[in-house]
Amino acid sequence: MATPLTADTLLAALRAEGVNVVEHDGWRTHNRNHKGAWGPVNGIVVHHTVSSGSESSVALCRDGYDELPGPLCHGVIDKAGTVHLIGHGRTNHAGLGDGSVLNAVIAETSLPAPRRNDTDGNAHFYGFECVNLGDGSDPWPDAQLDAIERASAALCRAHGWQAASVIGHKEWTNTKTDPRGFTMDAMRARIAARLSGRPSGTATPAPSPSPSAPRYQPFPGAGFFTAGPNSPIVTAMGRRLAAEGCSAYSVGPGPRWSEADRRSYARWQRKLGYTGSDADGWPGRTSWDALKVPYSG
Structure with missing residues (x-):
């Protein structure tokens, strides 16, 4: 179990792993914390968006929709391999899943098949939504798979976790099929290989606090x-x-x-x-x- 990373620590971890990051306005405080706890955190859930197009997918995951308000994840990983940070805190990404799966993630042991939906995953997992139609035919470019590997490894490294702490949404609950188009076993093998070495990026120091935040022009439509x-x-x-x-x-x-x-x-x-x-x-x-x-x- 672990205390969630601060926004600045999370950002630094991603950059240290060589992740191409885009920060979206307000991501550090955009969350669903008023609906329940976030933490202790125990792992990372990988999803696909069932959408196409980077900008529209990021907007969907940031804002959500009437039945499921945003943010729908912490970061959106597009096909070019960019990680768009849109939220920090509790997000609507994992939903209910199997408590026995959570116990396996904590112990970093083999995952049981999910059967029950009795545990709040939003409280315990980071979530990355990856832009893909999820039909089994939409391709997963090398740059996108590399970004999933790097982003997952960055959080694992920051928390001292192994690759077994990274699961797919379909491994958390029997109500989901994502991600579809690559196997989580193969992705965990990539993450494990990366964790066996040193971070391959260059850490960027967190900016010093300023007395007042700059004011940016809202999108005029x-x-x-x-x-x-x-x-x-x-x-x-x-x-x-x-x-x-x-x-x-x-x-x-x-x-x-x-x-x-x-x-x-x-x-x-x-x-x-x-x-x-x-x-x-x-x-x-x-x-x-x-x-x-x-x-x-």
Whole structure:
């Protein structure tokens, strides 16, 4: 059993393991702690999202839906291998499962088949949702499997756990089938091999506390951009895109939305790991939150 990692310790552990991390606004305090305990923590549950597209999947897992409010996990692992941190604390990811499975995870012994749903998994597990349709045909790119391995190993290493502390959702409860498309035995073997060595990333020190948190521009909505605005928000966005090395501007940026803004934003989406229609240059809430545009009024 273990006390949950603090947000800063969790972030440092992921980065030390070489995980490509994107922090989303408010993730450190986005949780369901008002519904019950989180901790002691005993392991990690791996899921698939039954969705496609990085940005839409991150939004779904962050916000949830009427029957199951978000966050639905602590991190979303997309197909490019980016881990999107969206919550810290109790999240709606594991639900009820078999207490005998929890006991096996604690003891790090072979898992029994889940038969009962008598134990609150949300209190005891970290959760990673992985972007995949879950139909057995949607591919699992090497970068995504590597990120699952690294993220799981990072938390195991931080807690002193072995690979047996990492399970699939379907190993926790007989009501689920995720993850589908790779075996958890194979993933645990990868994690065990990684844990036998030293962390392969470079730790990034946690930032020092500042006297006041910076204020960022809330996402103004997709319609704001398709309407071709003339606004200081567009200028602030363009400056952030340029600072992130995503500029497609020959002049500016300026306040009026332009094709150069769209091309620059598409570069930002690709930098986050989005592809196809998720990288069309039209801002969405998840990529906007990650850009951290200064408040412009």
